[in-house]
Amino acid sequence: MIRVPVLILTMCLLAYVHAAARTIQISPRQAKAIQGAINHAHAGDTLVIEKGIYNESDILVNKKLTIIGNNYPIIDGGGKKQLIVVVHDSVYISGLQLQNTGRSSMTDMAAIRLQNVSGVVVHNNRLLNNTYGIYLQNSHYCTISNNKVSASTKDELNSGNGIHAWKSTHLMIQNNNISGHRDGIYFEFVTESRIIKNVSTKNIRYGLHFMFSHRDVYADNLFVDNGSGVAVMYSKFVEMYNNTFRHNWGDAAYAILLKEITDSKIKQNLFIKNTVGIYMEGSSRIDVMQNEFKENGWGIRVQASCDNNVFEHNNFLSNSFDVATNGTMMLNTFNENYWDKYDGYDLDKNKIGDVPYYPVSMYAVVTERIPNAMILYRSFLTDIMTQVEKLMPSVIPDNLRDDRPVMKSWKLR
Amino acid sequence: MNTIVKYITLDLIKNKIIIIYTLLLGVISFSVLSIDSNSSKGLLSLLNITLLFVPIISILFATIYFFNSSEFIELLLSQPVKRKTVLLAEYSGLSTALCAAYAVGIGIPTIILTPSPAALVLLVSGLLLTLSFTALALLVFVLFKDKTKGIGASIIISLFLSLLFDGLLLIFIYSFGEYPIEKPILGIIALNPIDLARILMLLQLDVAVLMGYSGALFKKFLGSMAGSAYAIICMMLWVIVPLFLSVKIFRKKDL
Numbered sequence: 001m002i003r004v005p006v007l008i009l010t011m012c013l014l015a016y017v018h019a020a021a022r023t024i025q026i027s028p029r030q031a032k033a034i035q036g037a038i039n040h041a042h043a044g045d046t047l048v049i050e051k052g053i054y055n056e057s058d059i060l061v062n063k064k065l066t067i068i069g070n071n072y073p074i075i076d077g078g079g080k081k082q083l084i085v086v087v088h089d090s091v092y093i094s095g096l097q098l099q100n101t102g103r104s105s106m107t108d109m110a111a112i113r114l115q116n117v118s119g120v121v122v123h124n125n126r127l128l129n130n131t132y133g134i135y136l137q138n139s140h141y142c143t144i145s146n147n148k149v150s151a152s153t154k155d156e157l158n159s160g161n162g163i164h165a166w167k168s169t170h171l172m173i174q175n176n177n178i179s180g181h182r183d184g185i186y187f188e189f190v191t192e193s194r195i196i197k198n199v200s201t202k203n204i205r206y207g208l209h210f211m212f213s214h215r216d217v218y219a220d221n222l223f224v225d226n227g228s229g230v231a232v233m234y235s236k237f238v239e240m241y242n243n244t245f246r247h248n249w250g251d252a253a254y255a256i257l258l259k260e261i262t263d264s265k266i267k268q269n270l271f272i273k274n275t276v277g278i279y280m281e282g283s284s285r286i287d288v289m290q291n292e293f294k295e296n297g298w299g300i301r302v303q304a305s306c307d308n309n310v311f312e313h314n315n316f317l318s319n320s321f322d323v324a325t326n327g328t329m330m331l332n333t334f335n336e337n338y339w340d341k342y343d344g345y346d347l348d349k350n351k352i353g354d355v356p357y358y359p360v361s362m363y364a365v366v367t368e369r370i371p372n373a374m375i376l377y378r379s380f381l382t383d384i385m386t387q388v389e390k391l392m393p394s395v396i397p398d399n400l401r402d403d404r405p406v407m408k409s410w411k412l413r
Numbered sequence: 414m415n416t417i418v419k420y421i422t423l424d425l426i427k428n429k430i431i432i433i434y435t436l437l438l439g440v441i442s443f444s445v446l447s448i449d450s451n452s453s454k455g456l457l458s459l460l461n462i463t464l465l466f467v468p469i470i471s472i473l474f475a476t477i478y479f480f481n482s483s484e485f486i487e488l489l490l491s492q493p494v495k496r497k498t499v500l501l502a503e504y505s506g507l508s509t510a511l512c513a514a515y516a517v518g519i520g521i522p523t524i525i526l527t528p529s530p531a532a533l534v535l536l537v538s539g540l541l542l543t544l545s546f547t548a549l550a551l552l553v554f555v556l557f558k559d560k561t562k563g564i565g566a567s568i569i570i571s572l573f574l575s576l577l578f579d580g581l582l583l584i585f586i587y588s589f590g591e592y593p594i595e596k597p598i599l600g601i602i603a604l605n606p607i608d609l610a611r612i613l614m615l616l617q618l619d620v621a622v623l624m625g626y627s628g629a630l631f632k633k634f635l636g637s638m639a640g641s642a643y644a645i646i647c648m649m650l651w652v653i654v655p656l657f658l659s660v661k662i663f664r665k666k667d668l
Contacts, residue, residue: 251632275623297623318454320620366583370590373583374623375598375631378457379611380465381579 021045028052028073035059049073049096057081057101062088069095072126077101083111083130090119101130103158110135110164114142122147132160133181138167145174152180156205161186165193173198183209184226191215198222206231207248218243223255229274231257238264247273254279255296261286268412271296277319280306289313292412298324298364302400307331315409316340316359323359323400326368330400334359337402338409346407357405360396362389414498414505417489421506425478431514434470438462438518443526452527453618456535459519460614463539464607468546469571471511475550476567478507480560487668500551500663504656508547515539531617538610538648545606545651546571552655555663578605595630603647613644 023046026037034056037047046066050073057077061067061084072095077083080102084093098111110132114120118140125147127133133149136142144163153159162178164186165171171193178184184200187193187210197220200207207223208230210216219241223230229248232238238261245255255274256266260282269291271277277296278288282305292315293299299319300311304327314337316322322339336352344353363382367374376382389395425431441462446455482503489499519539523532549570557563582601586594602608616636634640 297620320623370586372590372594372598373586375586375602375612376579376583376608377620377623378461378615379579379608380461380575381583383461384576 023048025050028054032056034075038063038065041065057083059084061086061091061093064088064090066092067094067096068092069097069125071095072097074099077109077111077130079103082107082109082113085113085115086117086120087115089117091117092121092123094121094123094125097126097128098130099128101132103131108132108135108160108164110160113137114139118142121145130160132164133162133178134164136163136165136168136171139165139171140168141170142168143172143174144176145172147176149176149178150180153182153204156182159204161209162200162203165190169193172196179203183207184223186210187213187216189213193217194219196220199224201225203227208232210235214238217241222246223248225249226253228252229254229256231259232261233257233259234261236262236264240264240266240269242268244270245272245274245277246270249273249275251275257281258283258286265289266291270294270413271299276301280309282306284308286310287312290410290412291315293317293319293322295319297321299359301325302330302332303327304329309333310335312336313410314338315412317409321361321364324364324368325360325397325400328397330397332400334400334402336404336406338406339402340409342405342407344405351407353405353407356401356403358390358393358396358398358401360400362386362395365395365397414502417499417502418506418509421503422509425507425510426513428510430474431510434474434511435514435518438466438515439522442519442522446522446526452529453531453620456523456527456529456531456614457618457620459523460535460611463519463535463542464611465575467515467539467542468575468607469568471543471546472550472553472567472571473564474511475507475547476553476563477560479503479550479554480563483554490668496664497660500555500660501656504547504551508544511543511547512540515543531614534614534617537645538613541645541648541652542606542610545648545655548652548655548659552659552662555659555666574605574607579608582608599631599634603643606648606651609644609648609651613641613648616641 021044024037024041025048026033027050034054038061041047041063043064049069051071053074053076055076055078058081074097075083077100079100082101083098101109101111103109111127111130112122113135116138120142122134122144123146127147127149129151134144149162159182161183162181162185163173167189169191171190173185173195175197177199179201181203182205184203184207185195190213192215195218199222201224204227206228207226211233213235215237217239221243224246226248248255253275255271256278258280262284264286266286266288267290272294274296276298277293277300279301281303284307286309288311290313294317296319299316299322301324304325309332311334316337316339318340339357339359342353342357344355346353362385442459445458486499490496520536523535550567553563553566557566612635
């Protein structure tokens with residue numbers, strides 16, 4: 001008769017386990033279905049939201065829950081409020097379509113807001129037409145992956161960012177597709193995070209914008225057609241690898257704007273058809289290596305306030321101006337780059353040109369000093385001036401030069 | 414008038430220099446456009462060639478031609494035809510031939526190899542340049558009696574407009590760089606058909622953004638329809654005003 005207690009014990013255990021990880025189905029029939037289900041759920045439960053339209057907003061997730069959408073149920077904020085606010089650690093959200101948050105000048109209305117949490121995963125959601133897409137606030141070790149975030153904002157004032165992170169650490173932003181927001185990805189005081197394989201296009205301000213965000217890695221991202229490209233400011237130990245910056249083309253567009261960035265690495269990126277490839281101001285100790293600058297208006301604009309930057313093994317192809325600078329002092333090093341405008345020779349056949357290359361053209365100096373002189377771009381006179389300056393340099397900064405220009409372009413990708 | 418135009422045009426189409434000019438332009442444009450994979454780059458090179466060769470060849474050839482046919486003009490004037498008719502007929506015949514040369518040499522290759530609005534603008538601006546520099550040659554012809562002096566004047570005019578003018582403009586921009594001089598610059602540009610043609614063409618290409626980057630007004634104004642219209646109207650004035658002046662002077666000229 002010893003088996004009965006064992007049986008009871010087993011049943012109790014099973015019941016406990018069952019109770020600990022229930023799966024709750026939610027259908028759109030009753031009002032406030034999702035919030036109601038969350039209120040009744042226990043920590044560790046899985047909520048499966050069935051396909052349909054849920055007109056719910058300000059859904060507060062204050063338990064450790066797994067929220068899964070079955071075939072992208074639509075949660076619609078009706079243009080008034082926020083949609084989901086997560087205030088508990090280790091929540092998992094996936095498969096939802098979140099749309100139409102409100103717009104407000106008092107609060108930043110977000111489709112998904114993570115507030116003081118860690119270990120939250122937001123995976124594979126569609127966020128359409130929201131002011132802010134995903135908003136991370138003082139959150140750590142969170143993963144935002146495979147989301148499609150899009151909006152169609154018209155002006156900077158009434159719009160928000162696709163993925164917005166503030167005062168967070170150890171984030172992983174991966175495989176997201178962001179378009180039509182103010183800034184695609186916005187980081188402020190975010191450290192030790194990774195932004196990998198995202199696509200950020202047609203945002204009206206920056207594809208990626210970060211400030212005071214140290215020790216972050218950006219790799220394999222694609223930034224296309226953003227109003228002003230990518231801006232990175234006041235950060236240290238930033239690493240950018242293998243990104244593509246394409247067609248950030250406009251009156252004040254940069255592929256990358258670096259302002260007060262130090263000790264960073266920019267490697268193996270492709271800059272194609274941007275107004276300015278890299279614009280640098282007050283930046284030091286940055287390694288710019290193995291990048292390709294192709295068909296840009298300016299390849300690089302280095303302000304005289306930059307020092308100890310190293311430009312090595314890059315390809316400069318078909319840019320209108322390879323390098324421009326605003327001073328005569330140059331504390332940066334250019335070495336072993338390939339310049340398609342180089343017309344020197346290589347007599348000893350060591351594949352390195354025997355005469356140095358001066359990448360700043362005469363006309364680049366003139367227009368840097370007097371922007372209005374741009375009206376004479378491509379006129380016969382300025383072509384002659386550039387040629388004369390090549391023979392007898394007098395205006396161009398003579399210490400900005402590549403002493404070892406390579407004769408053949410580097411095979412970078 | 415039509416009869417005179419017809420005879421002059423037919424005479425000029427058989428002219429060796431016109432044929433060589435056409436062939437040269439044709440060869441250059443075919444080679445430039447087929448070598449460069451980037452069509453915008455090819456068009457830029459063709460623009461440079463247009464800006465460099467078309468004005469000087471048009472004005473020199475036209476001046477020499479007018480002076481050489483001065484006896485023919487006197488002969489015609491002994492008949493009961495108006496001076497104005499004869500002069501305008503000379504101009505029309507010559508400009509038709511030169512325009513045809515440009516259209517065949519540059520127009521056909523660009524439209525075949527890179528059909529785009531930019532190619533059309535290149536063609537239009539080249540034709541307008543031809544017309545205005547031929548008109549300037551006519552003005553030179555009525556102003557000077559001596560052929561050598563006339564040719565000298567044409568050389569000076571073409572060098573001034575293609576080289577010296579930009580230099581002076583650059584000095585102007587340099588000295589008044591601190592002031593808001595965008596609008597004066599736009600006015601000054603109108604004084605040079607070569608600059609007008611260059612800007613008209615550049616605004617069709619990607620590099621226009623460089624202009625917007627430094628002087629927003631240039632791009633905003635010149636990039637708009639009004640700006641293109643402004644450039645084209647100014648270039649047309651460069652055809653009409655010299656023509657008008659030369660007719661006026663020629664009427665009273667002692668032959």
